[in-house]
Amino acid sequence: MIARLRYLDEQLKRQLLTVVGVLVLFGVTVSAVGGLFLRSGQEPDLAARTAAVAFLDRLTDGPQDAAYDLLCTTTQADLSRTRFLEWSRGLGIEDYWIGAVRPIEAASRPELATVGVRITTTTGVAQVIMLEVAVNRGSWRVCAGPFAR
Structure with missing residues (x-):
């Protein structure tokens, strides 16, 4: 038993x-x-936001020269470092707020997003800018924005 x-x-x-x-x-x-x-579903949003924040932090707190290094290769080819620095110093960003981050679904560029940003300048002017962020040289970089006009 x-x-x-x-x-x-x-x-x-x-x-x-x-x-x-x-x-x-x-x-x-x-x-x-x-x-x-x-x-x-979340990674492109977060990566695009992180790239935009890194770029804007350098524009806001410096060194602004380092912000240029966070641009895409094609943007750097079209925009000299000197011209970019003139634009960024002339803008004088004091503060910013990241709004909508929208991944762009395209077969040719699956790693592309737009980031809406409200910036406040040192003169107190607030404006909304759009940054285009994409994977370039193995990391997310800013490829288009008001500096490219």
Whole structure:
């Protein structure tokens, strides 16, 4: 009788461990798939916002020269460092607020977004500007904005 109880006890332990193992595997699978789904939907927004913040922080707090290094290659080719610095110093950004970040869904440029920014200048003038941010040279960079006009 005792031997039979031990056998049932071991059989119950195996079944319980199997059920727990299946539940853990199911939970990990659901979490991984859900995490990938959420990450793929949020990553471009966050990366574009982060690139815009880095760019604007350098324009606001300096060094403004470093903001030029955060521009896309094509933008740097079209805009000299000197002209960019003249524009940024003339604008005189005191503060900014990031608004909408909109990824642009295009087969030719899947890693492209626009970032709406409200800036306040040192003279107290507030204006809204749009920055185009894209992956260039392996990282998100500012490719278009009011400096390119």
